[in-house]
Amino acid sequence: MDTLQRRFPEEIKAAVARYPAGRQASAVISLLYLAQAAYGQLDKDAIDEVASVLEMDPTQVRGVAGFYSLFFERPHGGYVVQYCNDLPCALRGAEDFLPVLEEKLGCKAGETSADGLFTLECVMCLAACDRAPMMQVNLEYFHDLDAATLDGLLAELRARAAEDPPRRAPFGFGPPSEMAGAAPATGANPAGSGPTGQGG
Ligand code: FES
Numbered sequence: 001m002d003t004l005q006r007r008f009p010e011e012i013k014a015a016v017a018r019y020p021a022g023r024q025a026s027a028v029i030s031l032l033y034l035a036q037a038a039y040g041q042l043d044k045d046a047i048d049e050v051a052s053v054l055e056m057d058p059t060q061v062r063g064v065a066g067f068y069s070l071f072f073e074r075p076h077g078g079y080v081v082q083y084c085n086d087l088p089c090a091l092r093g094a095e096d097f098l099p100v101l102e103e104k105l106g107c108k109a110g111e112t113s114a115d116g117l118f119t120l121e122c123v124m125c126l127a128a129c130d131r132a133p134m135m136q137v138n139l140e141y142f143h144d145l146d147a148a149t150l151d152g153l154l155a156e157l158r159a160r161a162a163e164d165p166p167r168r169a170p171f172g173f174g175p176p177s178e179m180a181g182a183a184p185a186t187g188a189n190p191a192g193s194g195p196t197g198q199g200g
Pocket residue numbers: 084085086087088089090124125126127128129130132134
């Protein structure tokens with residue numbers, strides 16, 4: 001129950017120090033990223049430790065985690081592929097392209113590839129409707145996808161992974177170095193049905 005504190009003691013201190021005394025709960029998102037890196041996912045132990053460190057109720061912490069699409073209560077691949085198949089993208093071919101994406105990733109939507117590298121999720125609008133088919137991979141956007149561009153992209157991602165193996169960290173490849181010093185990016189769960197299943 002101290003996995004987070006053993007792995008990131010200095011990062012926790014720095015995150016909490018950004019806020020006035022007694023307002024440590026404001027560091028909850030930073031600590032959730034750290035906990036996800038430490039535990040591999042935001043399971044009950046991870047949530048409970050964040051709550052304990054920040055003197056919060058675990059339900060509150062789970063509520064925050066459930067609102068954002070980059071927090072996961074289950075293990076996920078090094079690359080989380082969020083593919084938009086919302087209506088505007090569907091009208092531009094996103095539905096037809098989904099089977100191609102699934103085949104090249106080696107997993108269906110909602111699943112993780114056998115090599116643990118990719119988790120594929122279908123999400124609602126990512127605000128790039130005019131460039132569909134499009135997807136967000138961890139924090140990067142990729143537009144105007146077709147089979148050929150996807151082949152090149154996946155080759156690049158696999159090459160990156162070979163150099164820096166996934167560690168089931170916040171974005172798949174280790175906690176961002178600026179984590180303790182800057183508010184990390186988050187993505188609100190589309191339609192309240194994000195991967196944690198805690199949609200808010
Ligand atoms: S509907 Fe897909 S990005 Fe907007």
